[in-house]
Amino acid sequence: MASRRGARLSGGGMDKFDLIVIGSGPAGRRAAVQAAKLGRSVLVVEGRRRVGGVSVHxxxxxxxTLRETALNLSGWRERGFYxxxxxxxxxIGGEDLNIRLAKTLEHEVTVLEHQFHRNKIRTMVGAGRFVGPHEICVRRTDGSDVVVRAERILICVGTVPHHPDNVPFDGVSVVDSDAMVEVPRxxxxxxxxxxxxIGIEYATIFSALDVPxxxxxxxxxxxxxxxxxxxxxxxxDLRDRGMSIRLGVGVEKxxxxxxxxxxxxLADGRTVRTEMLLHAAGRSGATADLGLEHCGLATDSRGRITVDPKTFQTAVPHIYAAGDVIGFPSLASTSMEQGRIAACHAFGLPLPPAPQYFPYGIYAVPEISTVGLNEQELKSRGIAYEVGIARFRETSRGHIMGLHSGMMKMLFSLKTRRLLGVHILGEGATELIHIGQAVLNLKGTLDYFIENTFNFPTLAEAYKIAALDAWNRMPK
Structure with a gap:
């Protein structure tokens, strides 16, 4: 077994590990750390020059980071008053965006490198591909190949933007979501x-910068x-601030x-002329060059790998996959947990049942966050429910912040009074959602929000306002 010294591999030969992780994004990093804490030898193979994967780079x-920079420099949060x-x-130009971006990315990479070093996780920079069920050949940056072997392998290679043939990408005027941040302007x-x-997040970020x-x-x-x-x-909200949204129409050329x-x-004959075009219609698993045919795996039409949703094992039992490469929900938060679960299962560590609900966060302007069932799902299942609504402008904190929009929607069971779902639009939605997440997974009821005290003034008060709104219409 290879020694866990925290150093990069430097020579040829058949180095052996307990676990090889291909990719160092959220799923890969969490899996590597979990396996290392179980005393296993771990190698992380990363195709980029530095660790972090798609998520970081x-x-x-x-x-x-671009979103936060845009909101700060544009004064977006203060416009309710001024x-x-x-x-x-x-x-505001590309350099303004890039300054903060560079500092943030450097910090993220440094923290991750330190975490790997502290846990004695070895790393290798290069493109990894299967040459056998347990063997990975890594093409390093100097062109040399190193073959490494592991008892278990985890694929966390993420995704790449989809490039249709009728879109002339040039990285400047016509870009994908990766190029959007490589040289921001x-x-x-x-x-x-x-x-x-992805498309909605970037569209709203640039709209906040007053870009049509x-x-x-x-x-x-x-x-x-x-x-x-x-x-x-x-x-x-988007149309009110001047964004043009054209639904139900495809792109001809x-x-x-x-x-x-x-x-x-467009397919209906209309044209849109702009200085820049962002194509954000779909991503595919970055599996084309993995050599999956050498380990007995295949992918779907979008390059995604099928796994057992409870263990993240592939059709080959000693090979696991996690993160965006397995498809929905493709969130950094869920990818981290998938990687941890895969590593635990690979080395026989029992796991408690996963929580029933986890939150989604969409970092648009304004933010959207949701957890639990939505109203469409309740209707389709025939569940009797009541709705509670709170507008952020109804809270004192909302007035202090100058908020004119933003809302919280809560859904409760008429039969049991249990919370069924929370859906938030507006400032701080991705932070506020965790209160609802906790109550939902602990099977809490409307009474929790009615009977408990929330800090004043806060946007979290919206929970009590929405709960009271629902309580007023529920049978007593």
């Missing part, structure tokens, strides 16, 4: 194809896993003109 952390023309910095206008989580934004989505609805009342309110501007022609 082009996904979760960069996009959320008007829509208020700005902290008048001319503020265009004079932006067209976003795809109204999924057009969103194009071939489906008639967006974010279908979120409560429809929340989405209706969200779309109204995308052309880049000699001036660098992009013309997007």
């Amino acid at each position: 082009t996904g979760t952390i960069p996009s959320k 008007g829509h023309s208020y700005r902290v910095k008048q001319d 503020v265009p004079r206008s932006l067209c976003v194809i795809g109204a999924g989580v 934004v057009t969103v194009i989505e071939p489906r008639e609805t967006i974010l279908d896993f979120v409560d429809r009342e929340i989405i209706d309110e969200f779309i109204h 995308v052309e880049r003109g000699p001036d660098g501007w992009v013309t997007t022609t």
